[in-house]
Amino acid sequence: MESMLHITTxxxxxxxxxxxxxxxxxxxxxxxxxxxxxxxxxxLNAVNLNLVAFSxxxxxxxxxxxxxxxxxxxxxxxxxxxxxxxxxFRNKETVNIDEVNLLKW
Amino acid sequence: MxxxxxxxxxxxxxxxxxxxxxQRHPITSALSLIAVMAALAGEYLLLGAEFVAAVQVIVxxxxxxxxxxxxxxxxxxxxxxxTKGSRVAILLGVPGMLTGGLLIGWVVLRHSGTESVPxxxxxxxxxxxxxxxxxxxxxxxxxxxxxxxxxxxxxxxxASKPEASAGKVG
Numbered sequence: 001m002e003s004m005l006h007i008t009t010x011x012x013x014x015x016x017x018x019x020x021x022x023x024x025x026x027x028x029x030x031x032x033x034x035x036x037x038x039x040x041x042x043x044l045n046a047v048n049l050n051l052v053a054f055s056x057x058x059x060x061x062x063x064x065x066x067x068x069x070x071x072x073x074x075x076x077x078x079x080x081x082x083x084x085x086x087x088x089f090r091n092k093e094t095v096n097i098d099e100v101n102l103l104k105w
Numbered sequence: 106m107x108x109x110x111x112x113x114x115x116x117x118x119x120x121x122x123x124x125x126x127x128q129r130h131p132i133t134s135a136l137s138l139i140a141v142m143a144a145l146a147g148e149y150l151l152l153g154a155e156f157v158a159a160v161q162v163i164v165x166x167x168x169x170x171x172x173x174x175x176x177x178x179x180x181x182x183x184x185x186x187x188t189k190g191s192r193v194a195i196l197l198g199v200p201g202m203l204t205g206g207l208l209i210g211w212v213v214l215r216h217s218g219t220e221s222v223p224x225x226x227x228x229x230x231x232x233x234x235x236x237x238x239x240x241x242x243x244x245x246x247x248x249x250x251x252x253x254x255x256x257x258x259x260x261x262x263x264a265s266k267p268e269a270s271a272g273k274v275g
Contacts, residue, residue, distance in 0.1 A: 007111050012152070013213045015115045019141075021206055022122040028198060034131045034177055038138050041169065042122055045145055048157075056152045064157050065237045071164050072249050076256035078169045082176045083263030089180050090267070 012053035019046035033088070033095045037081050044074045110151055117144035131177045135170060142166040156231045 019042055026039030048067045055063025085095065092099055121141035125134045142165045149158035238246055 007107050007151070010213065011111060011115075012148070014210075015118060015148070017206075017209045017213055018119055019122055021202070021209070022119070022126060024205070025202065026126050028202075030126070032131055034173065034180070035125070035134050038125060038131075038134055038173065041138065041165075042125065042141065045141065045165070048161075049145060049148060052149055052152050052154045052157055055154070061233050061237055064154050064234060065242055067154075067157050068160060068234070068238070069242075069245065069249060071160055072253065075164060075169055076253055078172055079256050079260040080263070082172060083260035085176060086179065086264045095180055 009053050009057045012049060016046045016049040016053070019043075019049065031097050033085050033097050033100075036097060037078065037085070040081075041074060041078065044070055044077075107151070111148070114144045114147040114151070117141070118148070132174070135173050135177060138173075139166050139170050142170065156234050 023039045023042035023046060026042065027036055030036055030039065048070055051063040051067045051070070053063075055061060055067075088100065089095060118141050121137040121144065124137040125141070128134045128137065142161060146158040146161040146166070149155075149161060
């Protein structure tokens with residue numbers, strides 16, 4: 001019972017896995033491109049949580065530096081993704097991801 | 106106390122993520138994503154990573170989400186229409202997600218150390234992170250700056266009006 005009251009790395013990993021799975025469900029099921037991009041951000045956040053938790057587990061700071069790099073990547077990805085979204089909306093007047101079928105075989 | 110804080114922030118995280126998926130309108134999804142980001146910053150503080158928590162609030166909840174909200178405003182996107190998923194998607198997707206979830210759960214439970222993580226030891230001092238970032242990881246840091254520059258130029262080119270480039274060509 002005493003060990004239940006302590007937060008272990010496992011707690012953080014389970015939380016990260018839950019956020020990751022929710023993000024995957026969002027990417028797979030939602031049709032609004034903006035919400036799909038937000039779900040991708042959720043996945044990146046889950047990875048960040050895991051990295052910081054492992055950084056805490058091993059006592060080093062490398063995981064936190066990696067998390068900062070991932071935040072930078074997420075900023076670049078959001079900028080480019082939303083730019084693509086604006087260009088797409090200008091052409092098709094919709095944000096429905098089912099309409100993005102130009103490359104569909 | 107530690108467990109209570111962890112569970113509180115974790116509940117806000119998971120609840121916000123579920124709300125993100127459940128809401129039909131993108132602006133409510135964006136607001137619940139901001140709640141998820143803020144709660145995650147609290148989790149980072151519990152882990153002792155103050156600098157990452159500050160960066161999380163400033164960059165994620167600040168900059169990136171403002172970008173999202175601006176784009177939602179620009180596109181004036183209404184509620185998405187609900188369509189039924191195809192049979193193939195349900196037949197393959199639900200067992201696939203279950204398998205993936207079970208696999209992740211099994212790996213996490215099987216292979217992780219269970220030492221207790223104390224609160225408040227705070228190894229994430231900004232000075233140490235700066236030492237790593239600007240000394241040990243200097244090359245990746247500089248490459249990231251080039252990546253950001255390319256992303257800025259790409260976003261400007263993608264979002265600019267097509268008439269401007271067409272006028273130059275014609």
